[in-house]
Amino acid sequence: MKFPSIKSLVDGIENTVKRFPFEVLFALVGTAAAVTNTEWINKTPVVESWCIRTMLIANLGLLLSLAVTLYTGSKDIKGTAKLVFKFIAALFALGLILLLNPAERSADYFRFFLFSLGFHLLVSFAAFTNKYHVQGFWQFNKTIFLRFLAGVLYSAVLYMGLSAALAAANFLFNLKIEWRTYVVLWYCIAGIFNTLFFLAGIPANTAALNEDTSYPKGLKIFTQYVLIPLATVYVLILLAYEVKLIVQWSLPKGMVSNLILGYAVFGILSILLIYPIREQENNKWIKTYARNFYFLLIPLLVLLFLAMGRRIFAYGITEERYFLLILAFWLLFITAYFLLSKKQNIKVIPVSLCLLTLLSIYGPQSAFSISTYSQRRILINIFKKNNAYKNDKLVSVNGKINKIEGNDAVEKLRYLIFNKELNTLQPYVNADLDAVRDSIDHNKGKWKTYISDSKYELKGREFEWVKKYLGLDKFDTKYSYLGTDSLGVNSRDFYRFRTKGDVISVLNYDYMVDANGLDTGMIEFNGLSFRHKISSYTLLVLKIDNEEVTFRDDELAADLLKRKDLNSYSEENGSNNGKNNYTVPPALLTLKKQTKNYTITLLIDDFEFGQPKKGVIKPMYVAGMYLIKKRG
Numbered sequence: 001m002k003f004p005s006i007k008s009l010v011d012g013i014e015n016t017v018k019r020f021p022f023e024v025l026f027a028l029v030g031t032a033a034a035v036t037n038t039e040w041i042n043k044t045p046v047v048e049s050w051c052i053r054t055m056l057i058a059n060l061g062l063l064l065s066l067a068v069t070l071y072t073g074s075k076d077i078k079g080t081a082k083l084v085f086k087f088i089a090a091l092f093a094l095g096l097i098l099l100l101n102p103a104e105r106s107a108d109y110f111r112f113f114l115f116s117l118g119f120h121l122l123v124s125f126a127a128f129t130n131k132y133h134v135q136g137f138w139q140f141n142k143t144i145f146l147r148f149l150a151g152v153l154y155s156a157v158l159y160m161g162l163s164a165a166l167a168a169a170n171f172l173f174n175l176k177i178e179w180r181t182y183v184v185l186w187y188c189i190a191g192i193f194n195t196l197f198f199l200a201g202i203p204a205n206t207a208a209l210n211e212d213t214s215y216p217k218g219l220k221i222f223t224q225y226v227l228i229p230l231a232t233v234y235v236l237i238l239l240a241y242e243v244k245l246i247v248q249w250s251l252p253k254g255m256v257s258n259l260i261l262g263y264a265v266f267g268i269l270s271i272l273l274i275y276p277i278r279e280q281e282n283n284k285w286i287k288t289y290a291r292n293f294y295f296l297l298i299p300l301l302v303l304l305f306l307a308m309g310r311r312i313f314a315y316g317i318t319e320e321r322y323f324l325l326i327l328a329f330w331l332l333f334i335t336a337y338f339l340l341s342k343k344q345n346i347k348v349i350p351v352s353l354c355l356l357t358l359l360s361i362y363g364p365q366s367a368f369s370i371s372t373y374s375q376r377r378i379l380i381n382i383f384k385k386n387n388a389y390k391n392d393k394l395v396s397v398n399g400k401i402n403k404i405e406g407n408d409a410v411e412k413l414r415y416l417i418f419n420k421e422l423n424t425l426q427p428y429v430n431a432d433l434d435a436v437r438d439s440i441d442h443n444k445g446k447w448k449t450y451i452s453d454s455k456y457e458l459k460g461r462e463f464e465w466v467k468k469y470l471g472l473d474k475f476d477t478k479y480s481y482l483g484t485d486s487l488g489v490n491s492r493d494f495y496r497f498r499t500k501g502d503v504i505s506v507l508n509y510d511y512m513v514d515a516n517g518l519d520t521g522m523i524e525f526n527g528l529s530f531r532h533k534i535s536s537y538t539l540l541v542l543k544i545d546n547e548e549v550t551f552r553d554d555e556l557a558a559d560l561l562k563r564k565d566l567n568s569y570s571e572e573n574g575s576n577n578g579k580n581n582y583t584v585p586p587a588l589l590t591l592k593k594q595t596k597n598y599t600i601t602l603l604i605d606d607f608e609f610g611q612p613k614k615g616v617i618k619p620m621y622v623a624g625m626y627l628i629k630k631r632g
Contacts, residue, residue: 016200022065022086023199026093030058031191038183049103056100056112061093062195063119066202070127074206099362107368107419110319114361121354125347127206136210137347138276140203142219147201155194159186215277227270228289234263235296242303252307257324260304264331267293268349275346294335301335304328317374318415322367326356372420379412380428388471394428396471406475413466422462429469436465497560497607499586504603504625511628513542515602532626540602542626547595551602553619556591557609560584589624594631601627 017024037043037051068089072082096115102108123144128137163182170177203209238259245252271290278286308324317325330352337348360367382405383389388397401409416424426433437458467473506512513530531543540551560566560582571581589604604624611617 012200013196016196019204020066020069020199022090023062023069024195026058026061026065026090027191027195030055030062031187033058034187034191035184038180038187045103049101052102053097053100056102057093057097060096060112060115060119061090063116063123064089064093066199067119067122067126070123070202070206071129073204074127074129105421107319111361111368114357118354118357118361121350121357124350125354128347131345133207133210134345134347135212135276136206136208138272139209139212139214140206142216143201143203143209144198147198150201151194151197154197155189158193159189162189213276219273220277223270223273227266227273231263231266231270231293234259234266235300238263238300238303239296242299245303252303252310257304257307260300260307261324261327263300264297267297268334272346272349290338294339297331297335301328301332304331316371316378316412318371319367319419322371323360326360326367330356368420372416372424375412375415376424376428379409379416382409382412383470392428393430394425394470396469398471401472401475403475406472409470410467410472410475413470413472414463417463417466418459422459422466425466431469437462494610495557495561495580495582495608497582497584497589497604499589499603499605500583504627506627509601509627509629511626513626513628515540515542515604515622515624515626530626540622542600542602544595544598544600544628547597549593549595549598549600551591551593553607553609553622554617556589556604556607557611557617557619560588561611563588597631599629599631601629603627 033051033054037048037055040047040051043051065086068085072078072085077085100108100112100115102112124141125137127140128134162185166177166181166185169175238256241252241256271286271293274283274286277283278290305328308321308328312321312325333352334349338344359365363369380389380394382401383394383397386397386401386405388395388401397406397409422437423433464473467475504512511525511528511530513532515532529543529545532541540553542549542551566582569582569584571583586603586605589607591602591604593600593602602624603626604622606621606623607619608621609617609619
């Protein structure tokens with residue numbers, strides 16, 4: 001085996017850089033931003049924001065530049081004209097940094113993902129914009145996909161090898177290498193080595209791929225014996241479920257949408273992977289499978305539209321439902337095309353999906369505009385129904401609204417403020433919301449320094465202000481800007497009790513059993529078995545062989561809240577401004593029970609629970625020790 005020389009490696013890198021100069025430059029800039037973000041310890045959130053934005057734009061710039069390189073190469077565009085195309089693509093990508101600012105708008109992460117997906121799809125067909133060349137299109141995507149997988153494997157192995165070398169050197173020579181070094185190493189490998197390796201494997205002569213009829217045998221085996229059986233399992237389950245709905249005459253569950261999309265993905269992917277060999281004599285079954293796949297997709301699409309319609313009519317359109325709806329219409333279009341068209345051009349799949357993705361990012365037809373309009377319209381209709389919409393403006397309901405509609409209105413407000421911006425409500429209220437935003441921003445002077453910490457708090461204050469302004473302050477949902485737990489307990493109604501001191505006296509006791517967590521399982525010691533568990537979030541159960549004792553932590557919580565001296569134990573510097581955090585003597589968190597053979601004392605050192613709106617107490621966490629003494 002002949003190993004490549006240093007010169008050949010350098011020449012390979014040089015040729016790659018010459019062929020893809022803009023792509024390599026974007027990779028270097030993105031890697032530099034990632035390294036800066038990692039190594040700059042005392043950076044401000046503003047610096048961090050620009051580092052993240054630079055990384056995002058570098059990714060988009062690399063993809064868009066690659067698409068342009070492939071397009072100009074396929075059209076034999078050279079010299080100045082080629083350079084102009086590349087400069088336009090690079091400037092467009094750089095201009096996106098003015099639009100995408102995730103630190104201010106969390107939805108911009110979603111927009112970046114859509115841009116990235118659209119540009120990836122653009123790369124897949126940029127060199128094959130002619131009407132034909134379907135074989136070359138398939139061979140090109142097969143080649144770059146396999147190259148991508150090889151790059152991931154090589155990069156992972158290289159990273160693990162170099163990391164192990166650094167760890168060994170650190171151990172032997174006490175170099176004091178920090179964790180950041182390993183992160184930087186990964187960024188350099190993934191951003192530079194992997195990019196160069198991938199770009200070097202992109203075919204230079206894409207036109208020649210139209211004559212390439214080679215096909216990996218392993219790919220056929222994988223598709224025929226893995227993907228197609230998976231798709232078959234999916235469709236059998238879904239068709240059986242559809243028959244059940246017809247028999248019971250009921251509406252489908254929302255989860256069925258994901259299953260149908262999973263079947264569509266597996267099916268379309270399997271058809272694409274075996275597309276080149278469909279005309280071979282011994283593979284006639286492929287055409288039959290493809291046609292049957294699209295026929296079976298028709299009843300499932302009906303089920304998909306029913307499932308989505310149920311959610312949309314009940315709760316309106318959100319970004320997630322928007323994309324489900326778009327994908328459903330896209331699948332309907334693809335199904336009709338491949339059942340009715342004689343040409344069966346598979347390039348239709350990435351081209352149509354690319355156009356839909358890019359159209360969904362900005363504009364009145366975008367996911368973000370339509371979801372805003374939908375949720376706002378539902379909010380307005382609630383106010384109209386309760387005579388609180390006058391002169392095209394929302395006015396206070398003064399609490400004169402039923403609980404269900406009040407909570408629903410609050411939920412729509414929460415969505416609009418946290419997912420969008422406060423000023424999305426400006427056309428529908430008389431108040432100047434920009435002035436309101438400034439007046440309730442207690443950290444306005446520190447905003448540029450503490451942006452990541454203040455943004456969420458600011459939105460929370462905006463949310464509370466709007467609720468009060470519209471007379472909805474007595475309503476709430478399980479979603480609160482202060483956060484909720486899985487039981488729906490609002491942080492404002494959250495309590496935490498801890499004990500003073502770290503020393504536990506075990507004198508005169510025979511056993512001590514850990515009570516931390518939800519379930520420590522079975523513990524065997526000295527011929528006895530112990531088991532601790534929490535049942536229904538209200539019962540702490542300790543079982544010793546055949547004897548069982550229970551402690552009700554909800555009763556303990558109620559007794560604690562009734563204490564007249566409770567405020568004397570409040571923590572001034574605890575979380576939630578010390579409002580509901582208490583440090584109490586151990587005696588207040590000590591419970592004692594007796595069984596036939598044992599006396600059991602439960603010493604709690606950390607107890608957390610919620611009591612929403614002075615309602616049912618919901619214990620959430622208990623930590624402590626069981627002290628056990630034999631009787632008699």
